Amino acid sequence: MRRLAALAGFACVSCLAAPSARAELVVFEDGRVVKAAGYRVLSEQLEISLPGGGSYLVDLDRVERIVDDEVVVDTVMVEDETARVVVADLSYRADRRPLFSTPYDALIEEESRRANLDASMVSALIRAESNYQPRAVSRKGARGLMQLMPATARRLEVRKPFDPASNVRGGVRYLRELVDRFGHRPELVLAAYNAGEGAVETYGGMPPYRETVAYVNRIFGWWQPMPAASEKSEPAPVAATVVTR
DSSP, X not given: OOOOOOOTTTOOEEEEOSSOOOOEEEEETTSOEEEESEEEEETTEEEEEOTTSOEEEEEGGGEEEEEXXXXXXXXXXXXXXXXXXXXXXXXXXXXXXXXXXXXXXXXXXXXXXXXXXXXXXXXXXXXXXXXXXXXXXXXXXXXXXXXXXXXXXHHTTOSXXXXXXXXXXXXXXXXXXXXHHHTTOHHHHHHHHHHXXXXXXXXXXXXXXXXXXXXXXXXXXXOOOEEOTTOXXXXXXXXXXXXXX
């Protein structure tokens, strides 16, 4: 498989799958990945259904994340090979405010300033994750404003995932780790928040998962990254698609 080129906001990539397949990827905190036919959360456990039949239970706090709707890719077609990768300035700036005028804007500002991150990016991510519902629980078991899985919350020392201050502090800390790891490439930072660092590194860029591509596109629909000082042109609008045939 070829390495994926830049995607969200900077190039248009179509993933052609033959045959296409639907699965869920369960990523454990130790890095193991299990392909599941389905799953359901049972209190503090996750029931994983296997593609060949049968299921088993694991403790939910062992699960780092779950990515829905994997696309098994045989070929990656890059429609714009010449698209220039834009390195964004994701650092905190006083004029880059939260975008949606919510009761959590002061908290987002405080934690973004503490972590030296763009507060407008953080606010867009929270909208995509929980739509600003502090007690949100996803069907995967992710919790709170920034939808932290129990394993991630434990690693980040977030003991009260439904407490907005604790949740946002932990989520912003994780975002800071991703920015440091992926070098101010916003499409990769957001993809890693959704699908995991391992998926981004495995595919050499945007993982070809419908959920992840839609997630990154949704955030770019609200938020425009600021190019780094060395960049002379504005980044192109987001144009990422996954097509299966």
